[in-house]
Amino acid sequence: xxxxxxxxxxxxxxxxxxxxxxxxxxxxxxxxxxxxxxxxxxxxxxxxxxxxxxxxxxxxxxxxxxxxxxxxxxxxxxxxxxxxxxxxxxxxxxxxxxxxxxxxxxxxxxxxxxxxxxxxxxxxxxxxxxxxxxxxxxxxxxxxxxxxxxxxxxxxxxxxxxxxxxxxxxxxxxxxxxxxxxxxxxx
Numbered sequence: 001x002x003x004x005x006x007x008x009x010x011x012x013x014x015x016x017x018x019x020x021x022x023x024x025x026x027x028x029x030x031x032x033x034x035x036x037x038x039x040x041x042x043x044x045x046x047x048x049x050x051x052x053x054x055x056x057x058x059x060x061x062x063x064x065x066x067x068x069x070x071x072x073x074x075x076x077x078x079x080x081x082x083x084x085x086x087x088x089x090x091x092x093x094x095x096x097x098x099x100x101x102x103x104x105x106x107x108x109x110x111x112x113x114x115x116x117x118x119x120x121x122x123x124x125x126x127x128x129x130x131x132x133x134x135x136x137x138x139x140x141x142x143x144x145x146x147x148x149x150x151x152x153x154x155x156x157x158x159x160x161x162x163x164x165x166x167x168x169x170x171x172x173x174x175x176x177x178x179x180x181x182x183x184x185x186x187x
Contacts, residue, residue: 004023009038009045010041011037011038012041013042014037014046015033015037015040016030019033023142054067056088056150059070059085062087064084064169065077066089067088068084068088070092071088072091072095073088073091083111083184084109084149086110090110093109094110098166099166099168102167104118104144104163105117108144108146108162110157110164111158112149112162113148113149113152114146114149115148116145116146116147117144117182118142118143118144118145119143120141120143121142122140122167122168124140125137140171142172143173143174144163144174144175145178145182146159146176146177147180147181147182148180159175159177160175
């Protein structure tokens with residue numbers, strides 16, 4: 001999409017009408033300012049609609065990538081435009097949950113349209129009793145199970161790349177791609 005000169009776009013603020021009376025009947029002055037109006041009309045139209053350009057839900061599709069760079073949102077041109085818009089709109093919320101189970105599940109849902117389940121805590125251990133012996137070492141692995149949502153099969157390479165990007169650096173994350181929701185394993 002181009003925001004250059006738009007043929008036939010009228011100016012909401014024609015310059016010729018604001019000239020002193022001396023130039024109101026001057027053909028050259030009126031034609032000259034009409035040319036400027038043609039150049040400035042898209043600028044005025046953009047400025048008049050600036051709030052819409054800054055709202056990812058209604059911004060022109062080519063602006064969504066630019067807005068994503070402002071808020072550090074994931075932006076993959078291969079995604080359909082609606083998930084890209086949602087990623088930008090929810091960027092602050094998703095940054096708040098980065099590195100957590102909820103952030104990982106929401107990130108996979110948003111990026112792939114897939115469902116996910118996260119098992120394991122990445123090796124964190126603590127005790128509520130001061131001076132008590134440390135609890136036994138938990139497994140330092142996080143298991144991320146991913147299965148298709150509404151968008152068809154899950155792209156395994158993209159799922160692995162997203163999990164690597166979203167898991168905390170000190171955590172080993174293993175990804176399983178499932179054909180459907182995991183069976184209830186005696187929970």
